[in-house]
Amino acid sequence: MTHSIILLAAETAGKEGGLFDLDATLPLMAIQFLFLVLILNATFYKPLSKAIDERDEYIRKNQLDARERLSKAEQLAAQYEQELATARRQSQQIIADAQAEAEKVAAEKIAAAQREAQAQREQAAQEIEQQKQEALASLEQQVDSLSQQIMEKLLGKQLVGQR
Amino acid sequence: MLNILHVVNFAHLAELEVGKHLYWQIGNLKVHGQVFLTSWFVIALLVIVSFAATRNINRIPRGLQNFMEYALEFIRDLAKNQIGEKEYRPWVPFVGTLFLFIFVSNWSGALVPFRLIQLPEGELAAPTSDINTTVALALLTSLAYFYAGFSKKGLGYFGNYVQPVPFMLPFKIIEDFTKPLSLSFRLFGNILADELVVGVLVLLVPLFVPLPVMALGLFTSAIQALIFATLAAAYIGEAIEDHGHGEEHGEHS
Numbered sequence: 001m002t003h004s005i006i007l008l009a010a011e012t013a014g015k016e017g018g019l020f021d022l023d024a025t026l027p028l029m030a031i032q033f034l035f036l037v038l039i040l041n042a043t044f045y046k047p048l049s050k051a052i053d054e055r056d057e058y059i060r061k062n063q064l065d066a067r068e069r070l071s072k073a074e075q076l077a078a079q080y081e082q083e084l085a086t087a088r089r090q091s092q093q094i095i096a097d098a099q100a101e102a103e104k105v106a107a108e109k110i111a112a113a114q115r116e117a118q119a120q121r122e123q124a125a126q127e128i129e130q131q132k133q134e135a136l137a138s139l140e141q142q143v144d145s146l147s148q149q150i151m152e153k154l155l156g157k158q159l160v161g162q163r
Numbered sequence: 164m165l166n167i168l169h170v171v172n173f174a175h176l177a178e179l180e181v182g183k184h185l186y187w188q189i190g191n192l193k194v195h196g197q198v199f200l201t202s203w204f205v206i207a208l209l210v211i212v213s214f215a216a217t218r219n220i221n222r223i224p225r226g227l228q229n230f231m232e233y234a235l236e237f238i239r240d241l242a243k244n245q246i247g248e249k250e251y252r253p254w255v256p257f258v259g260t261l262f263l264f265i266f267v268s269n270w271s272g273a274l275v276p277f278r279l280i281q282l283p284e285g286e287l288a289a290p291t292s293d294i295n296t297t298v299a300l301a302l303l304t305s306l307a308y309f310y311a312g313f314s315k316k317g318l319g320y321f322g323n324y325v326q327p328v329p330f331m332l333p334f335k336i337i338e339d340f341t342k343p344l345s346l347s348f349r350l351f352g353n354i355l356a357d358e359l360v361v362g363v364l365v366l367l368v369p370l371f372v373p374l375p376v377m378a379l380g381l382f383t384s385a386i387q388a389l390i391f392a393t394l395a396a397a398y399i400g401e402a403i404e405d406h407g408h409g410e411e412h413g414e415h416s
Contacts, residue, residue, distance in 0.1 A: 021184060021195070022294060022298065023295065024189065025293065026295040026299045028199070029295055029296050029299040029300075032206070033264065033299060036210075039210055040259070040260050045256045048216070048220070048228075048232055048235045049235065051217075051222075051224075052236070055222055
């Protein structure tokens with residue numbers, strides 16, 4: 001059993017054995033290998049490939065789903081944004097309308113008040129005028145009676161009564 | 164040098180047995196028992212590990228399943244790169260088993276202390292350090308690519324032999340012989356040489372010095388498995404490649 005490499009290299013020629021000893025090991029090994037392929041195909045490649053493919057499919061589907069949901073959410077956000085803008089516009093419109101209305105009402109009220117004031121002033125002026133006339137009239141009367149009295153006093157009653 | 168080897172060897176520090184086989188007689192056929200013993204070990208290891216990895220498959224891989232999925236992805240990528248996206252799937256088991264079997268064989272030869280088990284004759288080593296194994300694998304590869312070519316194109320496969328120019332015919336025919344030859348001898352030579360180098364170094368300097376060479380051996384072993392599987396896939400891919408649309412090569416890359 002104490003062969004050295006070199007000895008063996010020389011020995012192998014002619015004798016049974018050696019490095020390049022091809023025999024029934026070759027076909028048996030090939031068959032054995034094919035069986036190994038079959039076994040591993042059943043226990044390793046098929047199930048794991050299936051697992052990997054299923055996972056890929058799962059991930060792909062989830063990703064698609066998520067993307068869809070994201071786009072839907074973005075769409076909703078955009079819609080809300082739009083609605084918000086509309087609402088804001090509407091509210092501004094309402095405020096503007098209300099202000100205009102209020103201004104109109106105020107203007108009307110002011111105009112009415114001015115008209116009323118005018119009317120009252122005119123009425124007051126008329127009354128004053130009337131009272132002035134009355135006063136003047138009564139004054140004239142008094143002037144008449146006074147002047148009569150003065151004349152009577154000055155000229156005497158008979159004289160005046162003669163006239 | 165010769166004398167030193169003899170002296171050391173006779174001192175029974177270690178033994179190297181090259182070309183000695185444990186013969187089993189089956190009918191009137193002789194087989195190398197030690198090769199089968201180690202190959203059964205390798206096969207059992209592969210089957211057990213793959214069985215354990217796929218026994219309980221989860222969507223979120225853990226532990227062994229994760230590891231084997233990594234291996235499978237690696238093999239699939241290899242096959243996809245060489246054979247092409249459309250055709251690679253049926254060939255994954257063959258190419259992958261080539262890779263796994265050779266890889267585990269090589270590493271078991273380097274890592275498992277088979278030599279501690281005494282055999283009546285010969286010694287246990289990596290199955291791939293026996294020429295029968297490598298030739299068997301190489302011939303299977305040849306059959307595989309012929310089968311691939313014929314099943315894809317029928318007799319039109321022979322059109323490959325005159326592509327791109329008819330002038331190539333003799334070279335292509337020679338290639339059919341050199342492919343299995345180079346495949347088998349490359350693997351056989353590398354693994355055997357690695358074991359021999361480690362053996363000789365252990366003979367000469369038993370401690371520590373062989374370690375870097377062993378590490379290098381692990382590296383070479385892995386590379387050889389990769390090369391064998393890649394070349395097998397490349398040959399298959401070459402056989403089923405569509406020459407009708409030569410301009411579409413880009414899509415395969």
